[in-house]
Amino acid sequence: MKTHLRRAAVIAGALCLAGLPPASAAEIKVLTAGAYKPVVLALVPAFEKQTGNKVTVDNGTTGQLKKRIEGGEAFDLLVITPAVVDEMIASGKLAAGSQVKLASVGVGVVVKEGAPKPDISTVDKFKQALLAAKSVAYIDPASGGSSGIYVDRLLVKLGIAEQIKPKAKLKQGGHVADLIVNGEAELGIHQISEIVPVKGAALVGPLPKEIQNTTTYAAGLSASAKDKDAVKELIEYLSGPDAVAVLKSKGMEPAK
Numbered sequence: 001m002k003t004h005l006r007r008a009a010v011i012a013g014a015l016c017l018a019g020l021p022p023a024s025a026a027e028i029k030v031l032t033a034g035a036y037k038p039v040v041l042a043l044v045p046a047f048e049k050q051t052g053n054k055v056t057v058d059n060g061t062t063g064q065l066k067k068r069i070e071g072g073e074a075f076d077l078l079v080i081t082p083a084v085v086d087e088m089i090a091s092g093k094l095a096a097g098s099q100v101k102l103a104s105v106g107v108g109v110v111v112k113e114g115a116p117k118p119d120i121s122t123v124d125k126f127k128q129a130l131l132a133a134k135s136v137a138y139i140d141p142a143s144g145g146s147s148g149i150y151v152d153r154l155l156v157k158l159g160i161a162e163q164i165k166p167k168a169k170l171k172q173g174g175h176v177a178d179l180i181v182n183g184e185a186e187l188g189i190h191q192i193s194e195i196v197p198v199k200g201a202a203l204v205g206p207l208p209k210e211i212q213n214t215t216t217y218a219a220g221l222s223a224s225a226k227d228k229d230a231v232k233e234l235i236e237y238l239s240g241p242d243a244v245a246v247l248k249s250k251g252m253e254p255a256k
Contacts, residue, residue, distance in 0.1 A: 026053045026230035031068070032079040033146070034059045034173065035105055035191040036217045038250045040079065040238065047237050053230050061173050063144010069093055076225040077234060081146065085220040095228070098221035100239050101255035103247050106214050107147055108192040109204040110177045117204045118187070123211055127158050129187065133167070137185035140170035147176075147191050150213045157211075177201035191215065192251035203251075216255050 032040055037059040044055045060068065062080055069075065069088065078085070078094060082101060088094040109120050109129070118129035130136055139148030148170070155161040169185040171178075176190035177198035188195075195203050206212060219235045221228060237243070244254055 025051075026227035028053060028055045028076045028225075028227070028231055028234055029074065030055060030057045030077045030079065030234075031065050031073075031075045032057060032059045033062055033065065033081070033217060034175075035147075035193045035215065036079050036103060036252075038193060038197045039103060039243070039246055039252060042246045042250065043238060043243055046242070047234060051230070051233065053234070055234065061139065061143045061145035061148075064173060066144070074222075074224070076222050076227075076231045078220045078222065079217050079238075080220070082216055082218040085218045088220060092223055094220035095223045095225075098235075099218050100235050101216055101218045102239055102243070103252040104214050104216045104255050105191045105193045105252045106206045106212050107150065107189060108195055108206045108251075110180050110188040110190065110195045110198075110201050111186070111204055112180050112183075113200050113202045115186075115202070117202065120204055121208065123158075123208050126208055126211070127160060130155075130158075131160060131163060133187040135167045135169050135185040135187070136164055137169040137171060137176045137179040137188040138190060139176060140172050143172045145173065146215050147189070147194075147213075151189050154211060154213075175201075196249075196251040218255070 030040060040057055048055060062084060065080060066084060082099060085094060085099045089096055111117055120126040120129055138151040139145035141148040141152040155164050169179050175194050175198050176188040177195050179185040180188045181198060181200040192206060195201055219238060221231050225231045247254055
C-alpha cells in the first residue's frame with residue numbers, strides 16, 4: 001500500500017515541478033456516517049499530499065445517506081454500517097466484494113465542560129442519572145441515526161421511556177453534544193466519537209458494558225465510481241496502520 005502511495009506522490013510532485021497538474025489526480029467524493037467523519041477528515045490531508053488526489057467529505061445519518069444514494073446522488077466511497085454496505089452491494093449501488101471494515105465505536109454520555117459528571121458506572125446508576133437530569137438529548141430515531149434508534153429502544157428496555165419522553169431533546173443529525181454546550185440539554189447520549197471532538201463538551205464515560213452498543217463502520221466502493229483504483233487506494237489508507245492512532249484519538253477502535 002505505502003509503495004503505491006509513494007509512487008503516486010513522486011509522480012504528482014514531478015508534474016507539479018514541471019508546472020503541470022497531475023494527469024492521474026482523481027476527485028473522490030466520500031459519504032460517511034457522522035461518527036466516522038472526524039477520522040476521515042483527519043486522515044484525508046496526508047492521503048491527498050501523498051497521492052495528489054482530492055477528497056471531499058459529506059456526512060449524514062444512516063437513514064439520510066441511504067435516501068440520498070437511493071435518490072441518485074453520485075459518490076465514490078461510502079462509510080456506513082456493514083449491514084447497509086451489504087444491502088447496497090445487493091442492490092447494485094456498491095461494487096461486489098468491496099466491503100472493508102474500518103472502525104468500531106461505543107455509546108457514551110456527555111455533559112457540559114465544568115458540570116458535575118453523574119455516576120454511570122452501573123446500569124442502575126445510569127438509569128438514575130437519566131431520571132435526575134432536567135433534559136436528555138440524543139439523536140432522533142426517526143432520522144435513521146443508529147445511536148438514536150438504540151437509545152430509544154434502551155429507554156423502553158430500562159422502563160423509563162415515559163419519564164424521559166417529556167424532557168427529551170432530539171437532534172436530527174450532527175453532534176448531540178452541541179445541544180449540551182449551548183445549554184439546550186443537561187445530559188446527552190451519543191457515540192463517543194461524536195462527543196470527543198466537540199469543544200465545551202465533556203465525556204462522562206461509556207455506557208455500562210451490560211447495555212453498551214458497539215457500532216462497526218465499513219467502507220464500500222461505489223459501483224459507478226469514476227476512478228476505482230484511486231478509491232481502493234483510499235480504502236487501503238483508511239484501513240491501514242496510519243489510521244490506528246487517529247481512530248483512538250477520536251474515540252474509536254480499529255474494526256475486528
